[in-house]
Amino acid sequence: MKGWLEIKDLKINFGKEYSLQLEDLAFDEDFILISGRCGAGKTTFLHAITGIIPNVRYGDVSGSIRIFNIFSKNGLSEHAFKEVSKRSFFVLQEVDHNLFAVTVEDEFLLDFEDVPQEVLKRLNIENILNSEIQNLSYGEKQKVALALALSHNVDLIIFDEPLAHLDVPSRAEFKEVLKEVLNDGRKIIVSEHRKKYFKEANLEIELKDGRISYLGSPKTNDALEEKLKVTPEEKNTEKPILEVHNLAVNVGSFELKDISFEIFEGDILGLIGPNGSGKTTLAKALSGLLKFQGKITFKGKTLYQKDLLGKISYMHQNPDIQLFESSVLKEVMISSKPDNAMRYLSMLGLKKYIYKDPHLLSRGERLKVVLAALLSSGSEIIILDEPTSGQDVDSIVEISRAIMNAGKSVVIITHELELIKAICNRVLVLKNGELYEVSPQNVSERIF
Amino acid sequence: MSLREYFDMKYWRLSFKILLVVIYSILSIFTYKEFLIVAPFGILISLLNIMSFRVLIRVLVYVFIFTLISQGFFYYGFYLGQNVHIIFWVIRPEVPILGVITGGVALTVEGLYHGFIVGTKIITLTLIGLAFMSKTKVSEFLPILKKISHKLAFSIVLVFRYFPIIMSDFQNAYEGLKTRGIERIGIIKGLKLIFKAVIINMAKRAESITIAATFRRIY
Numbered sequence: 036m037k038g039w040l041e042i043k044d045l046k047i048n049f050g051k052e053y054s055l056q057l058e059d060l061a062f063d064e065d066f067i068l069i070s071g072r073c074g075a076g077k078t079t080f081l082h083a084i085t086g087i088i089p090n091v092r093y094g095d096v097s098g099s100i101r102i103f104n105i106f107s108k109n110g111l112s113e114h115a116f117k118e119v120s121k122r123s124f125f126v127l128q129e130v131d132h133n134l135f136a137v138t139v140e141d142e143f144l145l146d147f148e149d150v151p152q153e154v155l156k157r158l159n160i161e162n163i164l165n166s167e168i169q170n171l172s173y174g175e176k177q178k179v180a181l182a183l184a185l186s187h188n189v190d191l192i193i194f195d196e197p198l199a200h201l202d203v204p205s206r207a208e209f210k211e212v213l214k215e216v217l218n219d220g221r222k223i224i225v226s227e228h229r230k231k232y233f234k235e236a237n238l239e240i241e242l243k244d245g246r247i248s249y250l251g252s253p254k255t256n257d258a259l260e261e262k263l264k265v266t267p268e269e270k271n272t273e274k275p276i277l278e279v280h281n282l283a284v285n286v287g288s289f290e291l292k293d294i295s296f297e298i299f300e301g302d303i304l305g306l307i308g309p310n311g312s313g314k315t316t317l318a319k320a321l322s323g324l325l326k327f328q329g330k331i332t333f334k335g336k337t338l339y340q341k342d343l344l345g346k347i348s349y350m351h352q353n354p355d356i357q358l359f360e361s362s363v364l365k366e367v368m369i370s371s372k373p374d375n376a377m378r379y380l381s382m383l384g385l386k387k388y389i390y391k392d393p394h395l396l397s398r399g400e401r402l403k404v405v406l407a408a409l410l411s412s413g414s415e416i417i418i419l420d421e422p423t424s425g426q427d428v429d430s431i432v433e434i435s436r437a438i439m440n441a442g443k444s445v446v447i448i449t450h451e452l453e454l455i456k457a458i459c460n461r462v463l464v465l466k467n468g469e470l471y472e473v474s475p476q477n478v479s480e481r482i483f
Numbered sequence: 484m485s486l487r488e489y490f491d492m493k494y495w496r497l498s499f500k501i502l503l504v505v506i507y508s509i510l511s512i513f514t515y516k517e518f519l520i521v522a523p524f525g526i527l528i529s530l531l532n533i534m535s536f537r538v539l540i541r542v543l544v545y546v547f548i549f550t551l552i553s554q555g556f557f558y559y560g561f562y563l564g565q566n567v568h569i570i571f572w573v574i575r576p577e578v579p580i581l582g583v584i585t586g587g588v589a590l591t592v593e594g595l596y597h598g599f600i601v602g603t604k605i606i607t608l609t610l611i612g613l614a615f616m617s618k619t620k621v622s623e624f625l626p627i628l629k630k631i632s633h634k635l636a637f638s639i640v641l642v643f644r645y646f647p648i649i650m651s652d653f654q655n656a657y658e659g660l661k662t663r664g665i666e667r668i669g670i671i672k673g674l675k676l677i678f679k680a681v682i683i684n685m686a687k688r689a690e691s692i693t694i695a696a697t698f699r700r701i702y
Contacts, residue, residue, distance in 0.1 A: 091693050120697045132691035135699075136640050141621045145629075145640055146699060168644070183699070322662050348664030355684050356659035359676035369676070370665045394683050405663075414664035 038063035039191075039222060040084065045098035047083055055079045055245045057098075064237035066217060068253055069226040071242035072427045073399035077226040078128075080242065081193055086111030086119050103190065123191035124184035126177065128199065128398060128425070133180040134168050142168065142179060143186070151186040158182050158212060170288070172310050173200035174208065181212065191222040196398070198229050199425035200352075202310045202450045203480050206232055228399075228427035230254065262432045263457035274300045276444055277321075277347075277416055282329035284313075284320045291316055294329075294470050296463060298416060303438060304446045305459035305475065307482060312465045314448045315352070318418045321446075322349035333416075348414040352421050354401040355394070363396075363404055364389040371411035379407040382437045384430070399426045406434060410441045418446045423454060452478055497623045504615050511607045520603045527607070530614040538650050543609060547602040554598025558591045568592040616643060637701045641692070649685070656680040 038061040047055040055076045069077050079088065084102055088094040089110045096110030103122055107115040127133050136142040139160075143150045155161045158178045163171060171179070177197060184192050198206055210232060216223060217235075225233060230253060241249035275297040282294040291313045298304055308314050320327045323343030331338050333346060351357055360366040363385060367376040380386055383403045388396060393404045402422060409417050419438075423431050431451065435458045438445050449455060455462060459475050464482055473482075511520050561567050569589045576587035621643050628636035656677040660668070668676075 087694050087697075091690060091697070116697065117702060121700060123698065125694060125698045127691055127695060129691060132688065133695045133698075135637065135644055135692075135695075137621055137643050141625060141640065144622055144625050145636060187700075324658055324662065344658075344661045345665060345667075347662075349662040351659060351662070355687065356655045356680065357663055358683075359656075359660065359680045361679075370663050394687065409664055412664035417664070 037061060039103055041101040042084070043099045045083060045096070045100065047079055047088060047097075048095050049093070053245055054094075055083065055242075057247060060247075060250075062238065065220075065222050066213075066233075066235060066237045067222075067224045068230065068233045068236035068239045069224065069242065070228060070230055070239060071248070072228075073425075073430055074397045075242040076245040077242055078195055078397065079245075080240075081125070081195060081224065081226055083110065085123060085125060085193065086116035087125075090116045122189055123193060124180075124187060124189045126180050126184070126192065126194045126197065128195045130173065130176045130180050131168075133183070134176060136168065138167055139164050139171075139179055142183070146183065147186060151182070154182045154185045157185075157215060172205075174205040174310070177201075177209070178212065181216070185216070185219075189221070191224070192216060194223070194225045194227075196227055196425050197225060198227055198232060199398075200421070203452070205310060210235075228425070259428050259431060259451075259453045260457075262428060263435060263453055276300045276302075276334060278330075278332040279321070280330040280332075282317075282320065282327055282331065284316055284325055284327045286316055286325060289313060289316060290468075291320075292468060296470060296472075298444050298446065300444060301442060302444045302461060303459050304444070305455040305462040305478075306446055306448045306465060307450070307452075307455060307462065307478070308465035312467070314465055315420055317465065318349060318420055318446070318448060322347045322418055324349070346414065347416045347418065348409045348412060349418045350402075350405055350409055350420055350422060352424065354398065354405045357405045357408075358393045358401060361392055362390050363393050366393050366404055367408045367411060370408055370413070375411040376407070379411045379437060379441075382440065383407050383433050399430055402426065403430065403434065406437065410437055410443070414443075416444045416446070417441075418448070420448045421450070422447065423449055423451045452480065494624075494627065497619070497627075500615065500619060504611055508608060508611055511604055511611075515600060517600060517603070520600070520607050523607070524610070527610040527614045530618050531610070532617045536613055536617075536647070536650065538654055539609075539613070543606050547606055550602035550605065551595065551598040554601060555590050555595040556588055558594025558597060560593055560597075561589065561591055562586060565593075567594070570595075616646070634701060637696065637699075645688075652681045652684060653677065656684075 040062040042057055042060045044059060045055065045057045046053055069080060071077055082088045082092060083096060084100055086107075089096050090113055099106065099108045100111060102119055105111070105115050105118045111119060134142055136145055140150060150164065152161070155164065158181060160175065160178050160182065163175055168176065168179070181192070197209060201209060213223065214235070225236070227233060230239070233253060236253045239249065239251065239253035240247060277298040279297065280295050282291070284291045294317065306314055306317070316325065319325045321331070321343070323340050323345070326340060331343065333343075338346065358366060360369060363380065364376065367380060377386075380389060383406065385400065385403055385407060388400070393401055396404065402425070406419065406422055409419075422434055426434065431454060435454060438447070439458055447454070447459065455478050456475055462473050462475050462478055464471055464473055466482070507523070514520065556573065558567065569591055571590055573588040573590070574581050574585055576582045621640050625636060625640070628639060659680070660673060660676060
């Protein structure tokens with residue numbers, strides 16, 4: 036068989052069951068897209084072909100892998116792993132961990148004698164050279180990681196869910212960057228649920244429960260809009276549950292001023308806006324995590340920062356800081372009763388995992404565990420920060436059903452406009468420090 | 484690397500800083516002049532990026548108070564039979580059982596003074612380190628470090644990046660728990676959950692960094 040990547044009878048297990056089972060395969064395509072639901076084995080596949088399993092992550096591997104001219108039996112050996120790492124670059128899902136230094140300049144100086152100006156110019160990031168990595172947006176961090184890969188002159192670049200944290204314009208930008216990389220004759224493997232952004236892919240591998248369910252040219256229609264078709268119910272929007280008057284928040288580098296709005300009982304409120312417009316800051320202020328000036332009234336009572344904490348629940352972008360227990364069921368039951376917990380867990384398709392450690396699930400599933408915990412808890416207002424980031428299409432549908440059935444006031448911060456159109460009865464746009472309301476039907480990509 | 488190269492004009496700033504840190508650390512370890520230890524507090528704090536170290540500074544205040552109390556009540560000079568000024572007795576040596584076991588417990592002036600000196604020394608030494616970290620760019624000494632060893636450079640760079648992040652982990656876990664819609668939770672249960680989360684997150688982060696480091700050719 037020919038091709039730069041060859042797999043023979045690859046099997047991986049992390050315990051009793053096989054997580055990934057592949058027959059003989061050979062690939063010669065430059066741009067490979069790996070799709071499939073959360074937990075279907077996409078990340079496991081990427082980790083196996085690069086040798087992360089079994090060298091860094093634990094796992095039993097059988098079968099042989101050949102990547103470029105590096106051949107190994109029963110998973111890549113340590114030597115082969117190092118050889119592969121010299122010719123490839125893995126852009127992690129949490130791209131922060133790809134970067135080690137404090138500033139962008141240090142990042143390049145760590146690996147090279149000089150800053151590779153040409154590569155920076157190609158990716159259009161010369162202007163952020165002196166900024167701190169902590170303060171960069173996700174897209175910028177991704178570009179810095181990509182610049183590192185390009186200046187190492189690798190043959191293969193692997194992306195693990197690159198679109199999960201990007202807003203709509205950044206997604207388009209990312210596509211342009213990918214084209215640039217492909218022009219050099221490099222190979223790319225992308226694992227992603229949102230197939231519609233990768234029409235240029237040469238080959239799609241769809242995984243389902245650890246097996247290949249589709250292999251061929253990419254099916255780019257993910258049919259999110261059709262699957263989400265539910266008309267939002269008419270809400271009784273007379274009783275305000277939360278009123279915000281002239282809210283002002285200052286977090287050092289960033290400021291929000293004169294924000295006023297109200298949330299009615301049973302509202303499903305979409306909050307949208309470009310990256311860096313302050314959506315997360317506003318949400319954190321509402322849930323009592325930031326100091327604020329102004330007045331927040333909850334059910335007619337004026338609340339201060341300390342009282343807000345715990346009254347209004349907030350789902351962080353990073354699910355890991357809200358997971359504490361050693362099994363999914365215990366996790367959800369920290370804040371709710373068993374029958375209520377089970378109801379939301381089965382609604383979100385997590386019933387089969389209830390005795391599993393939530394930290395071992397995939398990122399999308401971890402987000403759903405936190406969501407189940409919040410929806411089944413006693414709080415009446417829930418703020419969800421990017422609940423659909425890194426979720427596959429079916430999960431987004433499950434999430435929307437669960438939110439609709441909860442009967443609580445929910446604020447959703449998202450980049451997924453299809454979701455907003457389908458389930459929100461009101462939409463707020465935060466742009467350039469101003470907050471204004473639009474009707475859900477008029478939401479379009481022009482807002483960003 | 485020759486010594487001359489080390490004191491090259493390019494690195495004079497860094498060399499000066501390191502010299503200052505070393506001299507002042509040694510001085511504050513050995514001196515018992517309270518003025519010398521306390522005086523640079525203002526300067527050191529003004530050098531710090533307080534926001535990123537606020538949790539650590541709170542911990543330092545607790546450490547100081549604990550040192551003061553423990554030294555005040557359990558001053559070694561008291562047990563060695565030195566002449567100490569007793570403010571009040573907690574347990575007199577004549578008390579049956581407890582007095583015999585402990586040999587008496589009392590708050591002493593000398594103990595408080597000793598605790599004050601030790602506590603301020605701890606704070607000063609930590610502040611010197613933090614001030615050095617806040618005021619030094621990694622790029623200043625990256626070239627030197629890389630000449631010694633790439634691995635060393637990597638690990639020191641990593642400390643600068645992740646120290647503030649790990650400091651904020653506890654705060655994040657607390658906020659994460661509070662915003663789960665839980666209004667009241669027992670202290671012991673809450674602490675247990677927070678510690679679990681922090682430890683698991685650290686382990687996961689270590690795994691990710693190992694993967695990333697391999698692809699940056701740091702073995």
